[in-house]
Amino acid sequence: xxxxxxxxxxxxxxxxxxxxxxxxxxxxxxxxxxxxxxxxxxxxxxxxxxxxxxxxxxxxxxxxxxxxxxxxxxxxxxxxxxxxxxxxxxxxxxxxxxxxxxxxxxxxxxxxxxxxxxxxxxxxxxxxxxxxxxxxxxxxxxxxxxxxxxxxxxxxxxxxxxxxxxxxxxxxxxxxxxxxxxxxxxxxxxxxxxxxxxxxxxxxxxxxxxxxxxxxxxxxxxxxxxxxxxxxxxxxxxxxxxxxxxxxxxxxxxxxxxxxxxx
Numbered sequence: 005x006x007x008x009x010x011x012x013x014x015x016x017x018x019x020x021x022x023x024x025x026x027x028x029x030x031x032x033x034x035x036x037x038x039x040x041x042x043x044x045x046x047x048x049x050x051x052x053x054x055x056x057x058x059x060x061x062x063x064x065x066x067x068x069x070x071x072x073x074x075x076x077x078x079x080x081x082x083x084x085x086x087x088x089x090x091x092x093x094x095x096x097x098x099x100x101x102x103x104x105x106x107x108x109x110x111x112x113x114x115x116x117x118x119x120x121x122x123x124x125x126x127x128x129x130x131x132x133x134x135x136x137x138x139x140x141x142x143x144x145x146x147x148x149x150x151x152x153x154x155x156x157x158x159x160x161x162x163x164x165x166x167x168x169x170x171x172x173x174x175x176x177x178x179x180x181x182x183x184x185x186x187x188x189x190x191x192x193x194x195x196x197x198x199x200x201x202x203x204x205x206x207x208x209x210x211x212x213x214x215x216x217x218x219x220x221x222x223x224x225x226x227x228x229x230x231x232x233x234x235x236x237x238x239x240x241x242x243x244x245x246x247x248x249x250x251x252x253x254x255x256x257x258x259x260x261x262x263x264x265x266x267x
């Protein structure tokens with residue numbers, strides 16, 4: 005890649021880069037749309053697409069996806085701007101309904117000491133895996149029933165949507181492979197409750213509407229052991245058949261009340 009300076013840029017590029025730099029410095033803006041950049045060009049400018057392509061080739065702009073770009077000021081050309089991966093996910097979703105969850109939040113909430121590199125973006129529109137800015141993004145498409153317990157969180161580079169702690173506890177039981185399986189996940193879940201590190205009422209209400217019956221059953225077993233009232237959860241599984249907490253085997257101890265086999 006060529007070494008860039010204001011001496012290697014044309015007049016129009018310098019003008020636009022100056023405006024982008026001003027936005028970055030005074031408005032803390034690092035991500036720009038095609039419309040943003042076009043607005044900084046003369047009204048009669050007829051080569052907007054080609055202009056943006058040139059800024060991408062010169063690494064002034066790094067695409068998140070078509071029409072959305074991270075701005076790399078000249079002083080950061082060699083390394084690029086280090087934008088938080090959660091913010092990249094938010095910009096990629098472009099206002100669509102989503103949340104960042106699963107193992108992406110397990111360290112955030114103290115469920116695991118491991119920092120998981122993949123970012124899980126749960127949403128209602130796309131299902132794909134994509135590497136952006138050296139990070140693996142997993143876009144997981146789900147039904148509307150999973151879209152609850154979502155909060156807006158302010159982080160260094162902007163606002164993002166994540167699941168709150170109680171909803172993330174439930175996802176911990178579902179996405180248990182990240183912490184070594186269902187048994188370790190249950191221990192973390194129980195420990196968090198016993199140490200009064202969550203809102204029990206909210207957790208029970210969330211559990212009662214979680215779309216996967218097997219997770220409701222596991223939560224019921226744990227809450228019974230602790231001595232927390234589970235009527236609202238139990239009535240949702242009372243008429244279900246016996247299932248196993250470990251999907252590939254039916255060996256283990258059976259809990260007759262919750263109709264589940266635990267390993």
